Amino acid sequence: MRRRTQKSLAHLLIFGSILFFIIYVNRPPTPNKSFPWRRIGYESSSAPPPARGICPGLDTTSKPALIISHVAADGDPSWLDALEHRYHLCVYHVDRPVDPSSTSLQVPANRGHEAMAYLTFLIDNYEEIPAAGAVFAHGSRFAWHNDHPVYDNAALLGRLDVDAAVEAAGYHNLRCDWSVSMCLPGASPQGSLENSLHSVLEPWSARTASDKMLPHVLEMLFGTTGAGGVKLGRTDTVRAQCCAQFVVSRESLWRHSRAEYVALRQWLLDGRTARGRDAMLRDDRVAGRILSYVWHILFIGLGPDGEAGGGVNLDRLNEQACPRADDCYCRLYGLCDLKNCRRPGSCFGQYVLPADFKLPEDWAETHADV
Numbered sequence: 001m002r003r004r005t006q007k008s009l010a011h012l013l014i015f016g017s018i019l020f021f022i023i024y025v026n027r028p029p030t031p032n033k034s035f036p037w038r039r040i041g042y043e044s045s046s047a048p049p050p051a052r053g054i055c056p057g058l059d060t061t062s063k064p065a066l067i068i069s070h071v072a073a074d075g076d077p078s079w080l081d082a083l084e085h086r087y088h089l090c091v092y093h094v095d096r097p098v099d100p101s102s103t104s105l106q107v108p109a110n111r112g113h114e115a116m117a118y119l120t121f122l123i124d125n126y127e128e129i130p131a132a133g134a135v136f137a138h139g140s141r142f143a144w145h146n147d148h149p150v151y152d153n154a155a156l157l158g159r160l161d162v163d164a165a166v167e168a169a170g171y172h173n174l175r176c177d178w179s180v181s182m183c184l185p186g187a188s189p190q191g192s193l194e195n196s197l198h199s200v201l202e203p204w205s206a207r208t209a210s211d212k213m214l215p216h217v218l219e220m221l222f223g224t225t226g227a228g229g230v231k232l233g234r235t236d237t238v239r240a241q242c243c244a245q246f247v248v249s250r251e252s253l254w255r256h257s258r259a260e261y262v263a264l265r266q267w268l269l270d271g272r273t274a275r276g277r278d279a280m281l282r283d284d285r286v287a288g289r290i291l292s293y294v295w296h297i298l299f300i301g302l303g304p305d306g307e308a309g310g311g312v313n314l315d316r317l318n319e320q321a322c323p324r325a326d327d328c329y330c331r332l333y334g335l336c337d338l339k340n341c342r343r344p345g346s347c348f349g350q351y352v353l354p355a356d357f358k359l360p361e362d363w364a365e366t367h368a369d370v
Helices: 003-025 077-083 114-124 153-159 162-167 193-201 206-222 258-273 276-282 284-299 314-321 325-333 363-367
Strands: 065-070 088-093 134-138 171-173 246-248 311-313
Touching (some): 077 088, 088 114, 114 258, 162 171, 193 206, 206 258, 276 284
Antiparallel strands (some): 171 246
């Protein structure tokens, strides 16, 4: 064989290999794929912390519980007082020192951002969750992710129709706009090679780190038993809204046992000493953000059409997690017949993503009387 022919064959082989790799990486996901995300099966060798997160008065309330994760940086929580007529308030000040003499509204550690308060509430008040359901939210009144024209959580929570929000699936995120969420069609699958590359190029990014870790953590939390032991692949996308503020029915909360919530919180606590492959879970931002993908998996009631062989149908889950913005605004906040909803994920005038994900430092002072 001539040298020129050999060289041409080598080039053809290299080109074919590259083409095959590109096609393989960009192949479409398998439709109607089912995953074994029904029960938290994480096991820990550590004993669970004592119960110090009881929310007083839950056993007699007829109102939905409003679980607030508050830190000192959130500022004065008195804005919540105006919501007492609508909700039974359970405010956890997660960065305060633990008081061993008290069993009320405390968390075992300031870990995982809002997730520690949410899970502690579920564990220590499991039997007393109100029939009217529960709303989980952050402690700051004004924040860039609050889906409101002036980013006011007091206004959102004041308008929220809890019954309508949970009627269809037992769960609903408080955001309707799709910006900075995995609902956007162009969002890369969490386990994709693109995210793996970004995690190398941007080692400081909690977003890319948590996305890269998600397939492994889902396997760690739920295991691979049932539904054929299917794991989240490189082309499988878990779509979800940001930013861990949501409403849930009591039935959806009771779909999982108290022991499962204990296990999930223990995973969060164990992450402080993670080693090897899981070392990045020591980063509180990564661990907390991973759980922002888990809430809707736990709580969305898919019904027979969303289940297959005991597993969770990913397509159906994604559809429920990302409703149209105009439908969402109408159902949750009574903002119906909006005229500027030209795309499925936004309604002009309802929410604008602020520059650099930040509000001006004087925002609360200049908008508190809105």
